[in-house]
Amino acid sequence: xxxxxxxxxxxxxxxxxxxxxxxxxxxxxxxxxxxxxxxxxxxxxxxxxxxxxxxxxxxxxxxxxxxxxxxxxxxxxxxxxxxxxxxxxxxxxxxxxxxxxxxxxxxxxxxxxxxxxxxxxxxxxxxxxxxxxxxxxxxxxxxxxxxxxxxxxxxxxxxxxxxxxxxxxxxxxxxxxxxxxxxxxxxxxxxxxxxxxxxxxxxxxxxxxxxxxxxxxxxxxxxxxxxxxxxxxxxxxxxxxxxxxxxxxxxxxxxxxxxxxxxxxxxxxxxxxxxxxxxxxxxxxxxxxxxxxxxxxxxxxxxxxxxxxxxxxxxxxxxxxxxxxxxxxxxxxxxxxxxxxxxxxxxxxxxxxxxxxxxxxxxxxxxxxxxxxxxxxxxxxxxxxxxxxxxxxxxxxx
Numbered sequence: 001x002x003x004x005x006x007x008x009x010x011x012x013x014x015x016x017x018x019x020x021x022x023x024x025x026x027x028x029x030x031x032x033x034x035x036x037x038x039x040x041x042x043x044x045x046x047x048x049x050x051x052x053x054x055x056x057x058x059x060x061x062x063x064x065x066x067x068x069x070x071x072x073x074x075x076x077x078x079x080x081x082x083x084x085x086x087x088x089x090x091x092x093x094x095x096x097x098x099x100x101x102x103x104x105x106x107x108x109x110x111x112x113x114x115x116x117x118x119x120x121x122x123x124x125x126x127x128x129x130x131x132x133x134x135x136x137x138x139x140x141x142x143x144x145x146x147x148x149x150x151x152x153x154x155x156x157x158x159x160x161x162x163x164x165x166x167x168x169x170x171x172x173x174x175x176x177x178x179x180x181x182x183x184x185x186x187x188x189x190x191x192x193x194x195x196x197x198x199x200x201x202x203x204x205x206x207x208x209x210x211x212x213x214x215x216x217x218x219x220x221x222x223x224x225x226x227x228x229x230x231x232x233x234x235x236x237x238x239x240x241x242x243x244x245x246x247x248x249x250x251x252x253x254x255x256x257x258x259x260x261x262x263x264x265x266x267x268x269x270x271x272x273x274x275x276x277x278x279x280x281x282x283x284x285x286x287x288x289x290x291x292x293x294x295x296x297x298x299x300x301x302x303x304x305x306x307x308x309x310x311x312x313x314x315x316x317x318x319x320x321x322x323x324x325x326x327x328x329x330x331x332x333x334x335x336x337x338x339x340x341x342x343x344x345x346x347x348x349x350x351x352x353x354x355x356x357x358x359x360x361x362x363x364x365x366x367x368x369x370x371x372x373x374x375x376x377x378x379x380x381x382x383x384x385x386x387x388x389x390x391x392x393x394x395x396x397x398x
Contacts, residue, residue: 025068026071027068027069027071027330028073028095028096029055029071029073029097029099030074030092030102031073031100031101031102032101033047033076033084033101033103033108033127033128034076034077034103035104036076036078037076037078037079037080038079038104038105039233039235039258040127040261041104042261042262042263042301042306043309045302046302046306046308047102047104047126047127047309047310047312049300049310050126050297050310050312050313050314050317051314051316051317052072053293053310053314054315054321055070058317058318064321064325065324065329073097075091077103077105077108079105079108082111084108092116097121098324099121099332100122100123101123101316102126103125104128105179105180106130107180108128109125110130110132110133110180113133113145114137116144117141120144121144122144122332123145123146124147124148124339125316126149126316127149127309129155129256131188132184133147134146134147135362144336145362146357147365148315148365149312150281150365151366152185152188153192153398155279155367157192157367157396158367158391158396159278159279160189160397161396162254162277162388162391164197164395165387165391168226169227171223171225171227172193172199172201172225172226172228173220173228173251174190174204174229174230175206175213175229175231176231177205177207181231182208182232185256189231195397201223201225202219204216204217204219204220206240208233208235212243212246213243214243214246217243218247218249227252228251230255232255233261234260234262234263235264237259237264237276238263238264239267241275250275254276254278255276255277255278257279257373259375260308260380262302262304262305265305265375270377270378276374277373277374277383278372279370280308280373280380281308281365281369281371282307282350286307290311293311305380311348314349318346319339319342323342326338326344340358340359341358342355342356350369351369372384372388
């Protein structure tokens with residue numbers, strides 16, 4: 001009897017020890033995006049730095065679920081859809097992450113979004129801005145895609161509102177790179193131009209690696225285009241601006257937020273970098289809390305201009321942590337449900353998030369959170385003119 005009782009007590013002790021170890025087990029989260037290959041890689045790198053800073057802060061404050069720590073597993077997809085698909089399966093099936101962040105490039109998300117939806121693992125995008133990333137796979141289907149970043153369609157809505165209100169914009173042209181990112185943006189531009197009643201006089205495309213777009217620009221010039229809206233990554237936008245200089249043709253140019261990338265500034269040069277008007281989530285005028293984060297991680301960034309993505313990364317992890325706490329679980333469906341109905345505000349560095357998501361709303365940042373920007377003397381400065389001052393959210397059509 002004594003041996004039997006001792007054996008039972010040993011089993012109970014082992015069970016309790018196992019439960020304690022399970023409770024203390026780290027919770028893995030993943031990042032899947034370009035960290036080295038494309039012009040946007042520095043944005044992915046910055047997002048990872050911001051995510052790690054948030055993880056450090058959360059862990060230092062006691063972690064989640066009774067003291068469990070978060071840990072980050074990063075995968076570089078090299079801007080290649082097949083590699084990104086492979087990474088997603090590896091993170092979910094082998095690393096057993098409870099959520100995935102990324103990607104850097106919008107087209108890669110479109111290649112693998114079916115995987116987390118099938119496996120019921122939440123994804124919070126914090127770089128890629130393609131409009132369709134966060135849409136459900138089919139109408140009414142469960143959707144595990146969320147985002148804390150810019151959204152192409154929201155940007156386009158604002159840019160086209162500017163064009164509509166600008167009396168100098170009489171003949172409008174559209175230009176886009178031929179990647180999934182560029183063509184998704186072109187679709188948004190065409191649709192919103194129609195919503196705004198803006199007639200498009202010319203549409204031209206270029207490869208992301210092109211260095212001379214004078215042929216396309218000469219067609220714009222021949223069509224009398226005085227305003228061009230461009231959707232591309234940073235380096236090709238710069239090559240477009242340099243091509244404008246070659247033929248001395250500088251229409252009013254509004255672009256995607258990728259013009260904030262240091263690859264744009266370096267390729268365009270100081271004298272031409274101030275040509276485009278665009279939007280992003282923050283200027284270089286930082287709040288004290290944002291400055292505190294910059295002081296911690298700024299030396300690790302590839303360029304100061306990429307800091308906005310570090311803020312996206314930081315806030316996205318704080319939102320996930322809030323959802324895990326509310327769910328009381330790392331189950332994917334429980335986390336998704338918590339994200340859709342966060343009961344307590346989440347203090348971020350871009351803003352305080354009050355119910356950022358719902359069953360249908362997947363964007364934590366919307367057009368009202370964006371700021372107008374231009375390069376000035378090597379800095380990303382807030383931009384304003386009479387048209388910007390006269391715009392309201394009701395002018396934006398999506």
